[in-house]
Amino acid sequence: MGLVCRVVEEAGVPTVCVSTGRDITALVRPPRSYFVNAPMGNNFGAAGDVATQSRILRAVLALAVEARDPGLILDDVLQWPAPFAFNPAPATPEAIAKQLRK
Amino acid sequence: MQPIRYVDALIAKYGAMGFPPYDWSRYDDAPFTPLTKTLSQCTVSMLTSGGVSRCAMPPFNPEARNDLRLDTVEADAPSGDFQIHDSYYDHSDADRDLNCIFPIDRLREMASEGEIGAVAPRLWSGFMGRIYKRQAVLEDKAPALALELKRDKVDLFVAIPA
Numbered sequence: 529m530g531l532v533c534r535v536v537e538e539a540g541v542p543t544v545c546v547s548t549g550r551d552i553t554a555l556v557r558p559p560r561s562y563f564v565n566a567p568m569g570n571n572f573g574a575a576g577d578v579a580t581q582s583r584i585l586r587a588v589l590a591l592a593v594e595a596r597d598p599g600l601i602l603d604d605v606l607q608w609p610a611p612f613a614f615n616p617a618p619a620t621p622e623a624i625a626k627q628l629r630k
Numbered sequence: 631m632q633p634i635r636y637v638d639a640l641i642a643k644y645g646a647m648g649f650p651p652y653d654w655s656r657y658d659d660a661p662f663t664p665l666t667k668t669l670s671q672c673t674v675s676m677l678t679s680g681g682v683s684r685c686a687m688p689p690f691n692p693e694a695r696n697d698l699r700l701d702t703v704e705a706d707a708p709s710g711d712f713q714i715h716d717s718y719y720d721h722s723d724a725d726r727d728l729n730c731i732f733p734i735d736r737l738r739e740m741a742s743e744g745e746i747g748a749v750a751p752r753l754w755s756g757f758m759g760r761i762y763k764r765q766a767v768l769e770d771k772a773p774a775l776a777l778e779l780k781r782d783k784v785d786l787f788v789a790i791p792a
Contacts, residue, residue: 529677529679529757529789529790529791530655530791531655531764531767531768531772532677532757532767532771532772532775532789533787533789534657534660534661534772535767535768535772535773535775535776536772536775536776536779536787536789537660537661537662537663538661538663538776539773539776539777539779539780540663540776540780541663541776541779541780541784541785541786541787542663542664542665542785542786542787543786543787543788543789544786544787544788544789545789545790545791546788546789546790546791547791548791548792549633549634549636549791550633551633551635551636551637551638552636552637552654555637555654555655555656555657556654556655556656556657557656557657557658557659557660558660558789559660559661559662559663563633565631565633567719567720568718568719568720568792569680569719569720569721569723569724569730569731569792570723570724570730570731571730571731571790571791571792572729572730572731572733572736572790573730574723574730575723575724575726575727575730576726576727578729578736581729581730581733581736582733582736582739582740584733585733585736585737585740586740586745588788589669589672589674589740589745589746589786589788590669592665592669592786593665593668593669597662598659598660598661598662599657599659599660608631611631612631612634613634614634614636614639
């Protein structure tokens with residue numbers, strides 16, 4: 529998605545990337561990024577939390593107005609209420625075979 | 631808590647399967663197009679890569695790799711009329727409330743309240759994760775999307791990776 533943002537921006541349309549993976553975003557360096565320290569799939573907060581969803585979306589759009597330097601990553605204040613982890617599926621023989629087929 | 635180090639985790643995951651470390655795209659700089667309008671004048675579009683499709687459309691392949699499918703999503707699509715298929719992340723919250731990952735209701739509210747000018751006629755879902763064909767994205771699919779955004783007179787584009 530960072531690559532898509534770079535291409536779209538280069539074509540003349542301002543972009544903001546709403547990331548939950550700060551290290552990946554820092555490598556790819558989209559033109560403007562808004563980092564939310566939440567699980568993947570919760571870029572705008574929790575289900576039903578309309579206030580947080582609106583707050584983050586407003587901040588994302590404001591970043592587009594305020595950013596002056598390319599490659600900026602702005603960090604949201606959200607503290608996710610419970611610890612979370614990236615739990616990739618275990619490397620079973622079936623999983624390896626599936627990767628090799630692709 | 632500190633942000634999760636996904637790069638290390640993914641190298642460990644695929645290393646355990648016997649694959650060499652993934653060669654991440656790395657850039658030291660970024661292109662930049664200033665926003666020249668106020669938000670209340672802007673037409674805004676959004677893109678999710680979370681395996682999100684309308685219920686009447688085929689589901690995304692949850693194990694997809696190099697899937698360059700890109701769906702259009704009508705600006706007035708009901709947020710309850712979507713399905714999510716992606717094994718890469720836990721979408722149980724987004725299954726209950728699409729706005730967690732693709733805040734179409736929130737964007738429409740901002741348009742109706744005049745905070746933004748308009749929701750673009752087309753929103754987008756695609757570029758699902760695990761795309762290794764980077765040249766196809768950089769030279770074909772993303773430039774094609776940029777043309778469509780311009781056709782829709784989009785002033786600001788929000789991309790939401792999953």
